[in-house]
Amino acid sequence: MSYQNIFDRKNSAELYANYRPRFSQEVADSVINFLRLNKSSFRLMVDVGCGSGQSTDMLAPYFDEVLALDISKHQIAEAIARNQHSHVEYVVGKAEEIPSNDRSVDLVLVGMAVTFFDLPKFFKCVQRVLRPGGCLIIFGHKSPSLRVKIGGVAMSKEHNEFATALLDAFLLAGKSSIRALHDEVYSKYSNTFRTIPSSVKSRDEVKQVQKDWSMDDLKGYIRSTDTDDLSTSKFADRKCCDFSDFFEEQILKNTGVQNSKQVTFDLTLDIFMIRAVF
Template identity: 30%
Template structure:
């Protein structure tokens, strides 16, 4: 059964989950970047419905956060607008300026661009937070004929070592991160768990592509920072200020398991996150 997100998500959508300046700084510093193959696939999909060779004009990145994916779009479009409800996130995004990128306050339910102006709308890890029927109306309004929407994300997973899973580290992750934060998982997260399988974008020709992977060699401290940037983790530490932070305990446990005496910022691990994506194209006749 296809699920159109609506009242269920409306109750738990809360821009204040992402409004804290410290949280925005964690986003900017630690959130992973999507692979080049992902944006190449989106651009390919956008072009396949065209009968002309006009350049790509405007892309709008809804829920842009601190602008990681927005900046990737800037390499492919004449103009890019990043939209977010959090002024703190927008302030972080503006710390990395690009001449053809603008960051505006707005939302998926009220996209601050004119009718029929947009070639591409992207939603990186945010569509499950939106009032979906209102968002679909906005997509219909702002996209040009043959314009596209792409929504994608990943489920946070345990770090690997030299690209391989380590059972004891997986066990520590489940105990210290998953179990402690589970009470703070909102109903929205089920759509992340199932890879947006229940979400049907407006327009009939929905296309799914789960072939991309975030596969990056990073330092353990960076992985810990990524955990700390998650909204449900922020809710957990807010409710447990006296408890030793779960991410720090996990970091210590990883160092013990690896049997190393290097500091976390010099201890390499692998971030391996399969990416799920759904795309749709507005018909030429609309």
């Protein structure tokens, strides 16, 4: 399965840019504190699989130069349109072919994309471009847990569990090729961690809460989870847009509310991080 085929459509890139969660300062702090403890320099960061630039934008203020690449020309077009940093360059490119000079990069960053890479080729490229003592940081998160509120008032634990389970059931659906990617994410990148060719590697975790998402926000997030490949017996023939409407119907039914504008959600993301020094 091709990473390019999954996200390289204009509509998918727009949804991704508009509705994927932005990362918190706590995530940035975890990355920067690790680099400082490692006495790294902050000359050049490369963000691989940058999508529309969420993780690039988070860390760009800390570096003299940033190169961000993604195999999807539509994701890169969105990132360029939204870029507000003069020292950040977005380019179309493969993770296994980082267009940087040998031993020139201080940080290679990967957020939520590593499951699509050819890991042996990617790690070989990382070894080539990193300066001695340079760092590789990979982070990801499982599907969010949801806290349901009606008119700003928190609903019961049962309502929260229903909404979270419903979202999980869709995001974890899919053909075997997609499911294999989800399994690696839900194992907190266990295979990726095991195969990193560095003896100096560790993990960190950050909990991030995003409050007061509207029903439209959450439906946009569902739609951004692109997928021609999502189809199971439980959700047969339900593509993302259809499922977002189904999700809304089920939440209204479960809460007994008629107007979805009364419904908001707090999202909790458990972000896990792999750090390695080369």
